Amino acid sequence: MVDARALPRRRFDARLMLAGGWLLVVLLAAIFAPLVAPHDPLAQDLMLERLPPFWLPGSEPGYWLGTDSLGRDLLSRLIFGARIALIVAFVAALAACIVGSTLGLVAGYFGGWPDRIISRIVDIWMAFPPVLFAILLVAVFGTGLMSVIIAIAVIDWTRFCRVIRAEAMSQARMDYVENARIAGFGRLRIMVSEVLPNVLPSIVALLSLEMGIAVIVEAILSFVNLSISSDAPTWGGIIAEGRLSIHQAWWVLVFPLIALFLTVLSFSQFGEGLKSRFDPVLR
Amino acid sequence: MILQRFLIRLITMAITLLGVSVVVFVIIRVAPGDPIAMMLPPGATDADIARLRALYGLDRSIVEQYFIWLSGVVQGNFGTSISLRQDVMSLVLSRLPATLELSIFALLIALIIGGPLAIVGAREQGTAVEAGIDVANGAALSIPDFLWGLALILLFGVLWPVFHISGRVSPRMDLPFVTQFYLFESIFRLRFDLTRDLIGHMFMPALALALPLAAIISQLLKISLKEVMTLDYVTLARVKGFSETKVILREALKNAALPTLTLIGVQFTFLIGGTVIIERLFSYEGLGNMAIDAVINRDLPLIQGIVLVFALIFVLINLAVDMMYALLNPRLRHG
Amino acid sequence: MSACLDISNLSATLPSGQRVLRSVSLTVQPGEVRALVGESGAGKSMIGKAVLGVLPPSVRIVEGAIRLEGTDLGALSAKERRRLIGAKAALIPQDPLTALNPSRRVGPQMTDRLVHILGWAADKADRRVRQLLDEVHIREPDRVMKAYPHELSGGMRQRVLIAAAFASEPRLIVADEPTTALDVTVQKQILRLIAQLQQEHGTAILFVTHDLGVVAKVSQKVTVLYAGKVVEEADTPALFANPQHAYTRALMAATPKYTDPQASLKPVDESVLAGLAAEIAVADHDWRPHG
Ligand SMILES: Nc1ncnc2c1ncn2[C@@H]1O[C@H](COP(=O)(O)OP(=O)(O)O)[C@@H](O)[C@H]1O
Ligand SMILES: [Mg+2]
Numbered sequence: 001m002v003d004a005r006a007l008p009r010r011r012f013d014a015r016l017m018l019a020g021g022w023l024l025v026v027l028l029a030a031i032f033a034p035l036v037a038p039h040d041p042l043a044q045d046l047m048l049e050r051l052p053p054f055w056l057p058g059s060e061p062g063y064w065l066g067t068d069s070l071g072r073d074l075l076s077r078l079i080f081g082a083r084i085a086l087i088v089a090f091v092a093a094l095a096a097c098i099v100g101s102t103l104g105l106v107a108g109y110f111g112g113w114p115d116r117i118i119s120r121i122v123d124i125w126m127a128f129p130p131v132l133f134a135i136l137l138v139a140v141f142g143t144g145l146m147s148v149i150i151a152i153a154v155i156d157w158t159r160f161c162r163v164i165r166a167e168a169m170s171q172a173r174m175d176y177v178e179n180a181r182i183a184g185f186g187r188l189r190i191m192v193s194e195v196l197p198n199v200l201p202s203i204v205a206l207l208s209l210e211m212g213i214a215v216i217v218e219a220i221l222s223f224v225n226l227s228i229s230s231d232a233p234t235w236g237g238i239i240a241e242g243r244l245s246i247h248q249a250w251w252v253l254v255f256p257l258i259a260l261f262l263t264v265l266s267f268s269q270f271g272e273g274l275k276s277r278f279d280p281v282l283r
Numbered sequence: 284m285i286l287q288r289f290l291i292r293l294i295t296m297a298i299t300l301l302g303v304s305v306v307v308f309v310i311i312r313v314a315p316g317d318p319i320a321m322m323l324p325p326g327a328t329d330a331d332i333a334r335l336r337a338l339y340g341l342d343r344s345i346v347e348q349y350f351i352w353l354s355g356v357v358q359g360n361f362g363t364s365i366s367l368r369q370d371v372m373s374l375v376l377s378r379l380p381a382t383l384e385l386s387i388f389a390l391l392i393a394l395i396i397g398g399p400l401a402i403v404g405a406r407e408q409g410t411a412v413e414a415g416i417d418v419a420n421g422a423a424l425s426i427p428d429f430l431w432g433l434a435l436i437l438l439f440g441v442l443w444p445v446f447h448i449s450g451r452v453s454p455r456m457d458l459p460f461v462t463q464f465y466l467f468e469s470i471f472r473l474r475f476d477l478t479r480d481l482i483g484h485m486f487m488p489a490l491a492l493a494l495p496l497a498a499i500i501s502q503l504l505k506i507s508l509k510e511v512m513t514l515d516y517v518t519l520a521r522v523k524g525f526s527e528t529k530v531i532l533r534e535a536l537k538n539a540a541l542p543t544l545t546l547i548g549v550q551f552t553f554l555i556g557g558t559v560i561i562e563r564l565f566s567y568e569g570l571g572n573m574a575i576d577a578v579i580n581r582d583l584p585l586i587q588g589i590v591l592v593f594a595l596i597f598v599l600i601n602l603a604v605d606m607m608y609a610l611l612n613p614r615l616r617h618g
Numbered sequence: 619m620s621a622c623l624d625i626s627n628l629s630a631t632l633p634s635g636q637r638v639l640r641s642v643s644l645t646v647q648p649g650e651v652r653a654l655v656g657e658s659g660a661g662k663s664m665i666g667k668a669v670l671g672v673l674p675p676s677v678r679i680v681e682g683a684i685r686l687e688g689t690d691l692g693a694l695s696a697k698e699r700r701r702l703i704g705a706k707a708a709l710i711p712q713d714p715l716t717a718l719n720p721s722r723r724v725g726p727q728m729t730d731r732l733v734h735i736l737g738w739a740a741d742k743a744d745r746r747v748r749q750l751l752d753e754v755h756i757r758e759p760d761r762v763m764k765a766y767p768h769e770l771s772g773g774m775r776q777r778v779l780i781a782a783a784f785a786s787e788p789r790l791i792v793a794d795e796p797t798t799a800l801d802v803t804v805q806k807q808i809l810r811l812i813a814q815l816q817q818e819h820g821t822a823i824l825f826v827t828h829d830l831g832v833v834a835k836v837s838q839k840v841t842v843l844y845a846g847k848v849v850e851e852a853d854t855p856a857l858f859a860n861p862q863h864a865y866t867r868a869l870m871a872a873t874p875k876y877t878d879p880q881a882s883l884k885p886v887d888e889s890v891l892a893g894l895a896a897e898i899a900v901a902d903h904d905w906r907p908h909g
Binding site: 120121123124126127128129130131132135136137139140212213216219220223224226239243246247250253254257260261264265268269 | 295298299300302303306307310311313421422424425426427429430433434436437440441549552555556557558559560563564571574575578579581586589590593594597598
């Protein structure tokens with residue numbers, strides 16, 4: 001038992017470092033995109049179409065990861081794509097988190113009719129295929145960054161709500177909550193000062209996970225050409241283009257795919273790592 | 284007791300479906316842009332537009348439209364598709380079998396991968412084998428089906444092209460089918476050449492859908508198995524002389540599967556939700572692919588119909604899982 | 619004639635290196651009941667599990683041997699060991715509520731060893747189990763065998779488990795506190811039942827208990843265990859007439875009336891425990907596993 005607990009702790013730290021490291025790289029690339037991108041991500045040059053990445057014959061110096069079918073530099077498009085991915089990830093995930101966690105806390109801690117109403121709404125939401133729901137919402141709101149963010153928040157708040165509701169429910173039955181009641185504190189105050197801190201590790205983990213999901217949803221929306229304007233550099237847009245020219249220029253699909261893989265994996269591992277750090281029970 | 288449970292579930296189910304229909308109706312009606320104007324050539328007169336609006340019932344108030352639509356739905360009439368000018372019901376029915384076959388095939392793959400991994404993991408507790416399974420599960424879980432689909436397209440479509448990565452069946456095949464359940468029917472008619480072709484098309488999208496679910500099954504079932512394996516009746520079975528594999532299969536598996544089952548039900552609805560984008564990715568002619576076209580074309584009646592059918596499938600799966608749980612649990616069965 | 623069970627010099631450790639069994643030796647002769655007594659946590663169940671080959675994976679045997687009718691269990695492969703134990707030994711578990719699989723009917727759970735391990739024909743196994751159910755005074759064997767465990771009371775389930783243990787005519791039964799989880803009123807009946815079946819079938823039993831009252835009732839020999847270490851062993855009457863070790867005396871003093879299983883245990887005298895702890899610390903310090 002004793003050393004069994006010591007082992008995973010060290011592993012958690014390693015994965016926290018790796019995941020955090022990659023996310024930091026993406027973040028810096030996004031912030032300093034105009035400085036680090038070697039080319040204009042929108043500049044087309046039909047003389048340079050479908051250049052392969054640097055290690056292959058036929059590549060041009062300066063076009064490290066090659067170009068797409070319109071001769072746009074892939075690396076620059078990926079770097080500028082990181083901007084959109086991260087903005088969507090942070091804003092949409094945070095919005096979903098605030099709405100979902102609040103409703104989840106209320107439903108779980110208060111129970112009764114607030115719980116019944118909120119749970120019924122969650123049930124209705126769960127009966128939608130999420131991707132179709134997102135596509136529908138963006139189609140309705142019109143394409144654009146704001147629509148994408150709203151769509152993701154509107155769909156994914158239930159993810160927070162379900163988990164936090166269950167946790168708040170079990171917290172509400174704990175003795176210390178009862179003690180606070182006996183001490184004369186109001187319900188709202190207990191919810192914020194006693195229950196919330198105990199569900200916070202879960203919220204943090206979910207938030208990080210949700211950021212990864214938001215990146216994917218944005219990619220999916222760009223993939224069906226419903227995200228931002230169609231030639232803006234988004235990872236999903238590059239993937240859609242890569243899917244079409246897969247037999248002529250595989251790299252246009254491979255590199256954004258790798259970026260997505262690493263980013264999504266990092267967000268989820270980062271969340272897990274943070275949770276086990278902050279979880280008072282595990283600590 | 285089971286009957287009572289069933290009735291309560293039926294009522295909540297109806298409420299959920301009603302809620303879905305209201306939400307989708309409201310969302311669609313607040314959409315800017317006139318679908319009628321889109322379907323007519325630019326020279327259409329106002330009178331033409333008004334006539335078509337009346338035809339599709341778009342000239343009435345939202346509430347009126349909703350109840351007209353709802354009363355149609357209750358009678359099985361989902362209206363007429365604006366972009367395809369066909370009955371929505373028959374359009375949905377023509378595509379639904381493809382999606383159901385894909386989903387069930389994916390579920391089978393997930394069970395075939397996830398179940399044995401869980402059993403091996405539980406058997407090899409605390410060894411490197413279990414650790415390896417955990418790592419694989421973790422990765423498969425955090426990567427969504429969309430990315431798996433893309434990776435599979437690269438691997439088996441380009442690098443080592445052994446599977447089809449587009450469509451449901453090879454176009455040159457002539458199809459003797461009378462239903463849309465091609466896979467089932469090809470097996471039923473013993474046309475295994477067609478079965479092979481269909482599976483060759485279905486395998487990649489199904490695998491993409493199955494991998495995250497396989498990881499969940501493997502993880503949940505393993506945890507549940509390990510828990511059950513500390514119980515006295517499992518120890519007793521070991522003392523009786525049964526081998527560890529026998530002990531897991533005979534004594535632990537059924538009791539461990541029960542709690543896993545309910546969770547798999549929800550996960551299966553997620554899998555079906557994933558068909559929407561996976562069908563798009565693999566150009567598979569199912570309901571999800573049609574749904575995306577419907578959204579892009581602002582085909583309101585078709586969107587409503589498809590969303591409602593998905594919702595119906597989801598609540599039916601949850602109902603089925605709930606009933607199965609009640610039936611398999613001896614405590615509830617005789618309680 | 620070799621002993622039915624012969625444990626010699628058995629030590630087992632946890633992953634931390636801490637010993638849970640400290641050079642334990644004990645024997646059970648054919649047809650004899652040996653009580654293994656000690657406070658909760660002393661390692662009694664650990665010995666029972668070691669004998670039956672079901673130690674938790676974290677516990678490792680580091681020295682010593684267990685012989686079942688002369689066969690050294692440690693010399694067998696895992697598979698052979700399972701088979702041998704399945705054929706020669708049985709367990710009457712502590713908690714009848716968790717010792718039956720909730721999703722299987724009782725009948726097959728009683729016959730499966732006979733059919734699948736011992737290779738009996740199904741109808742022979744069925745007759746055998748019915749006979750045993752009769753011996754444990756279950757009057758409706760059909761109903762019980764068709765029932766699911768949750769449809770039977772705790773006492774009923776323990777009878778079923780006792781019948782199942784004796785059904786395969788094992789040479790040795792490990793009974794791990796078989797009455798602790800039961801109602802006081804049922805405890806006496808179950809004890810009497812085990813004693814009766816033991817005599818009729820001549821089965822050797824390693825009877826694990828924390829209760830000196832039970833020891834006096836069922837056993838011919840006693841081993842007293844403290845912190846995984848044998849502190850005294852004797853014939854049962856001799857032990858009660860003339861306890862040798864201070865810990866045994868303290869244990870007796872702590873049991874108000876050891877013939878009364880309903881009386882609650884008082885804590886054992888602390889000075890005795892302190893002495894024992896010192897003794898064990900010295901032993902652990904000098905101890906090196908050999909082999
Ligand atoms: N699965 C296990 N892993 C590690 N240590 C255990 C385990 N089970 C029991 N122990 C420890 O081994 C010692 C002996 O336990 P046990 O044999 O169950 O005692 P008893 O049956 O005499 O009450 C105790 O100190 C207990 O904490
Ligand atoms: Mg014990």
